[in-house]
Amino acid sequence: MTTSIHTLPETASPRPEFPRPDWERADWHSLNGDWSFKFDPDNAGLGQNWQERDDAVFDSRIIVPFSWASPLSGIGVNQKGTGWYRRTVGWTPAQAGSRLFLCFGAVDYVCDVWVNGTHAGTHTGCYGSFEFEVTDSWHGDGENVIVVRAEDNDLSSQTRGKQGYGEIRGIWQPAWLEARPQHFVKAARFVTRLDGRIEVSAAIEAKLAGKAELIFDFNGGSVRHREEIVLQQGGNELQTAFTIDRPRLWSPEAPYLYEGTVRLVSDAGMDAVSTYFGIREIGTELFGERNYRWITLNGKPVYLNGTLDQSFHPTGYFTYPSDSEMRDEIHLMKRLGLNFVRIHIKPEEPRKLYWADKLGILIMEDMPCFWGNPDEAARTVYEREAREVIERDFNHPSIFSWVMFNETWGLKTDDEAPDGTRDWIPAKQYLPETQEWVRDIYRWAKRFDPTRLVEDNSACNWDHVESDLNTWHFYKNGYEQVRQHLNNIVDRTFPGSTFNYCVGNAQTDAPLMNSECGNVWGIEGGAGDSDVAWHYRYMLNEFRRHDKLCGFVFTEFKDVINEFNGYYRLNGTDKRFGYEWFVPGMTIADLHSPDFIVIDLPPCQTAEAGSVAEVPLLRSSFSDRHFGQTLRLEWELWYDSLGDREVADRGSVALDWNEYGVAPLAPLSVRLPERDAVAVLSIRLLTPEGGVATRNFTTFDVRSGKPGGAYGGNGQTISVPVAQFAKHTFPYQWNALGGHKTNGGAEGEFEYEIELPNREELPLIRGIELMFEAGAKRLLVRDTEGAGYTKPEISFMHGADAKTELNPNTYYMTDEERHESRLDVYVDGERIESMVLPDDPADSRGVLSWHYQSVHNKLEEAGSYGYFYKIAVPGRLAAKLDASRKLKLVLRSDEGGLALYGRNSGRYPIDLLVRCE
Structure with a gap:
């Protein structure tokens, strides 16, 4: 049965699977589902001993594990403060004499737990997992009462991250009971080497001293290791190692996992934990004569095609409604050709990390930020929580990097000193002592986990101090602006450069990588919902021009409530x-190929009809899979000839493919058509077997220079600008893109009075064809009420509403939702055609609507386009028109509206055309 993302089946227990596949015992009991609940706004519960009261005091029901602010919790109230949970449970471990642990994936923020009135423990933090042993207070036979008090007051020192999208409050990850023997393995850390050596650090808890045997059994028994040990009472630490012959390595392309068990056998019984590891190494290396490093996976360069994942859901907020949705999200990333994801300002749920391990995608995992001053209270809770997260997630082979801070959030200190011009203006300063604390955190993380790359601060203010990755953020729109920005970044990146680092610090040879990019905040007003496809292709093309760049993080995987920049x-x-439409079979995954052909041109150029265009090319390779092979570059220059696809030029080039990095190729010379057209240069890089390694394209607005344009065909063509209608009846009407597009909102019509050629120009009109580009017209609030939007500022990072339909940049990108309109075409009062306009689309196909944007960072119906229509006027009407030489054309739409595209808009370089034969 398929479950909607917005609801859960009434009979289903939410999230019934074991929460941690990386560390799983067989004897456990889920506590997800229905609990009694009560808010405690006056903080009276402790004084009134609610932990000992019956269900009568709890006046609501809540579904665990969903934040009480989220719809799926059944509460759906964003109320900070204290909430109390109560549940009666009858469960007995399978093995008599077992120790019993009450486990929580995560609770926000201060959590106290009682079992049968006995206080089990307290935990502080939002994102870390924790457990309490409740063996002595548990009634093996009969019912047990579990009470949880969660206090979340949004303190400035709390590690909150971007909870403004939807608040995490109370229990927000699974809760469960788990039985263990008297001696058990608390944790085991696996460090893997490419030669198959597996180093293990194990923590063991023993009720009593004695002998035991630790057994590792993986890969169906083909990997086994035994270690005899002597246990001391209490905690024990063990270091051991074993080697796997002919190891199979883990990578996004081949995510092989060694699955099995860790068993502790002693006189007190056997503890068996199902777990797994993947053999892989993350690093950075110098290649050739370069003085800068590349990121490596298993000793080879890896180009990181990544996206930013807010992990936000409309009904569960930061809690996934189901395990299948976690799995499906990894599939959605991989179908785009991405090989990594940055989990933003929060650690990810262990089950999603499991699917990343299992299906193969690399993870850059952020630590959550606090929003107040970096004082002692904030530093203390941050350091404790960072340790909890890294300890819990250490064994996931998918995680290649820890990001300790983001964009200096939480690292600036209030400063109310006069600024010299105005008195007492509050400001925030990134103080030198805080910078040194960041350096200490980076170095601590490197000591704690030397197997991964660590980033001090994912920088947007040029403020690294010490880092394994030299990263930066940018949000810019417009080809020239993106190109110049990237050139500047690359030119200023070299060992010893002080660029992108705090005063007193300098770059090493650490790999250069972008860790946030996009155009949503690169547009004046930001956050408008618009086409990302056009910008994305030229931005990816520009990234691959630079040999120094090792990858990027695109903002973002999915739209969120105030950012509409998602895939x-x-x-x-x-x-x-x-x-x-440009290259048959091309998808966004072609832009993420490790072997890529850069077309070193703008996304569109204006060119003269019949001219020859020189097209510079680069090869960019971050894979050795085709080394030693001859690949073939096939290219084709084509255009749409008013409904028919015509090829103007084509060719192919053999390429020896032997080296990593970026290098120039011989340029192409292509002849453009002898007429007005949007010409497309499409390229494909073919393997010896005939497979396609990558596809790419660029476009040309080819102009004949002739009045009214030159479009080929027989007869005489009249070109009528779409905005030159005689009258209209739409309740909302406006022109856009310099008058090259006209819009009619809701039901109405445009009427055109068209003079046909006189008898001296055309003695006899044998037939008439009408040709135009049209789409539906989706009305936004700003179209009917006027623009007015919230200016983006820091509140947007806390989830402020972007008021998208009021944003002047908004023009909804083409997606699965369609906005249809019915169009009737009348000539001299007689309907000659009726059709459905499928949508009001905007994406990369709107070449001319992008090419003729007047301001790069303020969009006007950018990327919008329509559908090409060619309609023959019936002969009986053509005969009448031959006599009158006047044509009255009416285009009438229903409530879906009408958009008409002219010469410099849409995807066809035409006005409204009337062809007389």
Whole structure:
């Protein structure tokens, strides 16, 4: 049965699977589901001993493990403060004499737990997992009462991250009971080497001193190791190692896991834990004569095609409604050709990390930030929580990097000193002592986990101090601006450069990588919902020009409530990028190929009809899979000839493919068509077997220079600008893109009075064809009420509403949702055609609407386009028109509206055309 993202089946126990596949025991009991609940706004519960009261005091029901602010909790109230949970449980471990632990994936923020009135423990933090032993207070036969008090007051010192999208409050990850023998393995850390050596650090808890045997059994018994040990009462630490012959390595392309068990056998019984590890090494290396490093996976360069994942859901907020949705999200990333994801300002749920391990995608995991001053209270809770997270997630082979801070959030200190011009203006300063604390955190993380790359601060203010990755953020729109920005970054990146680092610090040879990019905040007003496909292709093309750049993080995986820059909508539905129109079979995954052909040109150029265009090319390779092979570059210059696809030029080039990095190729010379057209240069890089390694394209607005344009065909063509209608009846009407697009909102019509050629120009009109580009017209609030939007500032990082339909930049990108309109075409009062306009689309196919944007960072119906229509006027009407030489054309739409595209808008370089034969 398929479950909607917005609801859960009434009979289902939410999230019934074991929460941690990386460390799983067989004898456990889920506590997810229905609990009694009560808010405690006056903090009276402790004084009134609610932990000892019956269900009568708890006046609500809540579904665990969902934040009480989220819809799926059944509460759905964003109320900070204290909430109390109560549940009666009858469960007996399978093995008599077992020790019993009450486990929580995560609770926000201060959590106290009682079992049968006995206080089990306290935990502070939002994202770390924790457990309490409750063996002595548990009634093996009969019912047990579990009470949880969660206090979340949004303190400035709390590690909150970006909870403004939807608040995490109370229990927000699974809770369960787990039985263990008297001696048990508390944890085991696996460090893997490419030669197959597996080093293990194990922590063992023993009720009594004695002998035991630790047994590792993986890969169906083909990997086994035994270690005899002598246990001391209490905690024990063990170091051991074993070697796997002919090890199979883990990578996103081949995510092989060694699955099995760790068993502790002693006189007190046997503890068996199902777990796994993946053999892989993360590093950085110098290649050739370069003085800068590349990121490596298993000793080879890896180009990181990544996205930012807020892990936010409309009904569960930061808690996934189901395990299948976690799995499906990894599939959605991989189908785009991505090989890594940055989990933003929060650690990820262990089960999603499991699917990343299992299906193969690299993870850059952020530590959550606090939003107040970096004082002692904030530093203390941050350091404790960072340790909890790294300890818990250490064994996931998918995690290649820890990001300790983001964009200096929580690292600036209030400073109310006069600024010299105005008195007492509050400001924030990133103090030198805080910078040194960041350096200490980086170095602590490197000591604690030397197997991964560590980033001090994912920088947007040029403020690294010490880092394994030299990263930066940028949000810019416009080809020239992106190109100049990247050139500047690359030119200023070299060992010893002080660029992108705090005063007194300098770059090493650490790999250069972008850790956030996109255009949503690169547009004046930001956060408008618009096409990302056009910008994305030229940005990726520019990234691959630079040999120093090791990868990027695109903002973002899915839209969120105030950022509409995702590959997908928030509900996971597709956006249409439209690349297949330019190159058959092309998808966004072609832009993420490790072997790539850069077309070193703008995304569109204006060119003269019949001219020859020189097209510079680069090869960019971050894989050795085709080394030693001859690949073939096939290219084709084509255009749409008013409904027919015509090829103007084509060719192929053999390429020896032997080296990593970026290098120039011989440029192409292509002849453009002898007429007005949007010409597309499409390229494919073919393997010896005929497979396609990558696809790419660029476009040309080819102009004949002739009045009214030159479009080929027989007869005489009249070109009528779409904004030159005689009258209209729409309740909302406006022109855009310099008058090259006209819009009619809701039901109405445009009427055109067209003079046909006189008898001296055309003695006889044998037939008439009408040609135009049209789409539906989706009305936004700003179209009917006027623009007015919230200016983006820091509140947007806390989830402020972007008021998208009021944003002047918004023009919804093509996606699965369609906005249809019915169009009737009348000539001299007689309807000659009726059709459905499928949508009001905007994506990369709107070449001219992008090419003729007047301001790079303020969008005007950018990327919008329509559908090409060619309609023959019936002969009986053509005969009448031959006599009158006047044509009255009416285009009438229903409530879906009408958009008409002219010469410098849409995807066809035409006005409204009337062809007389």
